[in-house]
Amino acid sequence: MVSKRVLVLGNHASRKLPNILSSLGFAPQVWGSMRHSLGKLRRHKFAAVIIDRKFNRADPLEFILNIRDIDHKVPVVILGSSKDKRIESKIHQQDFTKVFDHNNNDDKLAEKLSQVIKDNESKNI
Incomplete structure (x- = not known):
């Protein structure tokens, strides 16, 4: 597989x-700033964007x-969910967006992330 960029909004540590x-x-x-992440998205093509909700800034x-204004088809994966059901509902309505639980083990998370990116690649051929 050719190495592809995946932008992660999260904690560098x-x-x-x-x-x-x-x-x-x-x-x-990995970027810790929404502003820097959006700048990267404007300048580069990414296979996916991942938002780690443990990093809650x-x-x-x-x-x-903001991502959809830049690239309406890049898959966005959110790790973790919110207690605000109204916001969560709006997130689930976004195209090319998936929400995964933080409780997945590493192998299951890897499988899910790989599948989301592969599904998007096959749709964009």
Whole structure:
């Protein structure tokens, strides 16, 4: 598999997600700022965007809406859910967006992430 960039909005200190993505053949780019992440999205093509909700300095819905202004087809994966059911409902209504529980083990998370990206690649051929 050709290495592809995956943008991660999350904590630089957390190595779990980047390690999983690297093992799948992707090149994770971790950014701790929504502004910097959006700048990267404007300048580069990404296979996917992942938002780690454990890193809670960003509003996931606002970030998704900004992503869609830049690239309406890039898959967005959110790790973790919100207690605000209204916001959660709006997130689930967004195209090319998936929400996964943080409780997945590494193998299950790797499988799900790989599937989302492969599904998107096959739709864009």
